[in-house]
Amino acid sequence: MGTLAGSFARDSPGLPRGRGRLADGQVRDAHRRRIVRAAIAAIAEGGFAATTIADIVRRARVSRQAFYRLFADKEACFLAAVEIGRAELLPRLIEATLQPGDLEARIRRSVREYLRTSASEPEFTRAWTLELPQAGPRGLAQRNAYFTALAIAVRHAHIAHHAGDVTEFVPLPETTYLALIGGCHELFFRYVSEGSCGRLPELEDPMTVFLLSVLN
Numbered sequence: 001m002g003t004l005a006g007s008f009a010r011d012s013p014g015l016p017r018g019r020g021r022l023a024d025g026q027v028r029d030a031h032r033r034r035i036v037r038a039a040i041a042a043i044a045e046g047g048f049a050a051t052t053i054a055d056i057v058r059r060a061r062v063s064r065q066a067f068y069r070l071f072a073d074k075e076a077c078f079l080a081a082v083e084i085g086r087a088e089l090l091p092r093l094i095e096a097t098l099q100p101g102d103l104e105a106r107i108r109r110s111v112r113e114y115l116r117t118s119a120s121e122p123e124f125t126r127a128w129t130l131e132l133p134q135a136g137p138r139g140l141a142q143r144n145a146y147f148t149a150l151a152i153a154v155r156h157a158h159i160a161h162h163a164g165d166v167t168e169f170v171p172l173p174e175t176t177y178l179a180l181i182g183g184c185h186e187l188f189f190r191y192v193s194e195g196s197c198g199r200l201p202e203l204e205d206p207m208t209v210f211l212l213s214v215l216n
Contacts, residue, residue, distance in 0.1 A: 004085045005040035005123035007059035032070050034060040036081035043078060044123035048131040048139075053077075075135050079142055082128045086146055089117055093150070097157035104212055106157040111184075111207045115200045118188075122197035129192045147185070151177040158215050172214070180211055 038059035042051045053074055057067050071077040096109040118125045132143045155177045162169035184207045191200055 004037065004081075004088070004121050005044060005127070006037040007041050028070070031060075031062050031066045034062055035067055035070060035077060036084060039074075039077045039081045040085075040124050040127045043131050044127040048074075048078065048134040075138065078127075078131075078135055079138060082124075082132060082142060085121070085124050085128065086149075089114070090149055090153070092117065093153050094156070097153050098160060103157065103161040103215060104208070106161060107154070107211050107215070108204065108208045110153065110157065111211070112201070112204050115188075115203055115207075119198055119200040125197050125200075126192055129189060147178065147181050150181045154180060154211065154215075176214065180214055183210055 035056060039051075039056045042055045042059055046055065051074065053064065053067060056074070056077065057064055060067075067077070071080065092113050093110050096113045097106050099106065099109060101109070128143075128146075132139045135142075151174070155171060155174070158177075159169070159171055184203075187203050187206060188200065191197065191203065
């Protein structure tokens with residue numbers, strides 16, 4: 001994707017000015033895109049606690065007024081930015097799991113897409129992986145919801161693989177799928193915390209083997 005984080009340099013073009021140049025809705029959308037990208041970049045670099053609204057608006061090249069017209073505070077801004085990324089990633093994973101193929105093919109495609117996309121968005125990956133739990137109860141709840149969604153995607157792949165079984169297939173308990181995501185995340189977290197987002201695709205085989213050891 002390469003679009004979820006970014007800062008705007010002092011000499012980069014600002015938004016068009018003057019009556020009628022942009023509709024109010026367009027200005028609002030442009031400000032929102034700038035702010036959420038800048039928030040991810042700032043938080044990935046300095047951490048959630050140390051990042052200030054001043055840091056974010058400076059990177060976004062918008063005013064504090066523009067920020068507060070869209071977000072109540074730093075936490076709301078960060079959570080919105082993470083949700084945008086999640087909304088882009090999850091449909092890709094679901095599509096990968098539902099394509100034809102045996103269970104290994106479905107799981108491997110999904111793992112590969114997850115790791116490839118995460119590696120292509122290092123600032124976003126670092127921000128949500130390391131800092132989302134620091135964003136208060138709502139941040140932790142959003143992290144848990146994300147893991148639940150990933151667990152559901154694995155469950156759907158498992159069920160789809162057994163759709164043609166002659167004998168009745170009983171899916172694993174939902175907590176088992178969630179535990180599988182937690183195990184994969186431990187490997188993922190270590191790479192990210194060590195500053196190795198670019199090497200995340202190396203985890204394709206270990207994650208795939210781990211998932212299949214339980215799902216087969």
